[in-house]
Amino acid sequence: MDAERIRESLESNGLRFTSQRYCVMAFLLEHAGHPTAAEIFEGVNRLDPRLSRATTYNNLRDLVQAGLVREVAVEGRAARFDAKSAEHHHFICDWCGRVEDIAWYPVPRPGAASLGKRVVRASELILRGLCSACAAEKASQ
Amino acid sequence: MDAERIRESLESNGLRFTSQRYCVMAFLLEHAGHPTAAEIFEGVNRLDPRLSRATTYNNLRDLVQAGLVREVAVEGRAARFDAKSAEHHHFICDWCGRVEDIAWYPVPRPGAASLGKRVVRASELILRGLCSACAAEKASQ
DNA sequence: ATCCAAAATTAGAAAGAGTCTAAGTTTGGC
DNA sequence: GCCAAACTTAGACTCTTTCTAATTTTGGAT
Known part of the structure; x- marks a missing residue:
């Protein structure tokens, strides 16, 4: 851009x-x-x-x-x-707080019944765990 | 409990x-x-x-x-x-910040290829928009 | 029951993140 | 070029959360 x-x-x-x-x-x-x-x-x-x-x-x-x-x-x-470019999901490292992009794939939204009168603007999937750097550090200890 | x-x-x-x-x-x-x-x-x-x-x-x-x-x-x-009880997703109101539970349904996790060496502990789906109270208020204005 | 070390709690200070204020500057339509 | 609206600024301030150092509680061992 x-x-x-x-x-x-x-x-x-x-x-x-x-x-x-x-x-x-x-x-x-x-x-x-x-x-x-x-x-x-x-x-x-x-x-x-x-x-x-x-x-x-x-x-x-x-x-x-x-x-x-x-x-x-x-x-x-x-x-x-995050400058919005291609759609993607996010991974957050429990240990260092780093946020990383995860390749996008479609995720189903809930049915209207469980939403009631809420107006949904966006949905996002967040994965949590250890990033590769932190996972390696933990493993070597 | x-x-x-x-x-x-x-x-x-x-x-x-x-x-x-x-x-x-x-x-x-x-x-x-x-x-x-x-x-x-x-x-x-x-x-x-x-x-x-x-x-x-x-x-x-x-x-x-x-x-x-x-x-x-x-x-x-x-x-x-949130005391963890039954699994559920979350809805966050853009306007008032309220967090509400959404009935659980299964969401696919990404394939190993897009995770690399990350260790995934949890995944959560977050929906965003207006809660029913805020949606009603906005509509009446 | 009593003793002890580890775990937990406390009040208050401090840090970190983000917002507000009031005054000054820039922007773009005329 | 003029003007009002939009934007920017420094620094004070608020809110949320963490830290510190001293005290208290806990539960296992006697």
């Missing part, structure tokens, strides 16, 4: 194209490893100090609302972010 | 049976609405002031590790807790 594509995505969602917004989105596209807000702030701010912490959070919130970015809450740790 | 059953569950996981631990577990069994740590602390502490905030968190951590309690991280909000 180049700058023009990002501009279009933002504007079609009623968001202005600002230098800061662009940098946050570009950082997420270049760093697919699910960075935290703090990592995004540091990464962008190091290259271009015209980005504050508050704006990092504001822009992440706006990008999530616009559907361009996905947020993954991890128990007891900072949330992680 | 009565006191004796709770005692056995705790001891078979190497946890001592303490008054505080019991109260936290009992509170979760009686309040299936996925309370937050703060709600559990207030609820138990009101009846029996011999429970501190730190112990609430310590016990929740221990109970989760022992597999008796499930923790649900919600983006931008306090985690919610």
Whole structure:
């Protein structure tokens, strides 16, 4: 996704194209490893100090609302972010908190009976366990 | 699950049976609405002031590790807790953050190829959208 | 029953993550 | 170029959770 594509995505969602917004989105596209807000702030701010912490959070919130970015809450740790590209599932490491993508495959949604009057917008499958690095470390101990 | 059953569950996981631990577990069994740590602390502490905030968190951590309690991280909000009983999925309201149970049905796990050397301990399906209260409120506006 | 070490609990301080405020700056339509 | 709305900012603040160091409780061994 180049700058023009990002501009279009933002504007079609009623968001202005600002230098800061662009940098946050570009950082997420270049760093697919699910960075935290703090990592995004540091990464962008190091290259271009015209980005504050508050704006990092504001822009992440706006990008999530616009559907361009996905947020993954991890128990007891900072949330992680993900530029939405191809559909995929997530794996969360119990030990180090790392979030990894798992190739997408279809998962059935529940029937209307068990949903009642709820309005379902999205469904996601989360796998938990040990990432390969942590599994190796545990095995060698 | 009565006191004796709770005692056995705790001891078979190497946890001592303490008054505080019991109260936290009992509170979760009686309040299936996925309370937050703060709600559990207030609820138990009101009846029996011999429970501190730190112990609430310590016990929740221990109970989760022992597999008796499930923790649900919600983006931008306090985690919610759940005494593990019958298997079920979760619905999280985008608007109010409420967590609700969805009747269980089997969900396929990914093939070994897409897992690599990861060790998968659990998988969970999370549905997102508006709970019936929030959906009704939105519709009436 | 009593003693002991390990486990658990406590209050309060501190850390970490995220939000808010009020003032200043940028954006894009006119 | 002008203007209002949108955006950004620094830093204070809130909320959730963890840590610390001292005290208490627990259950096994006498």
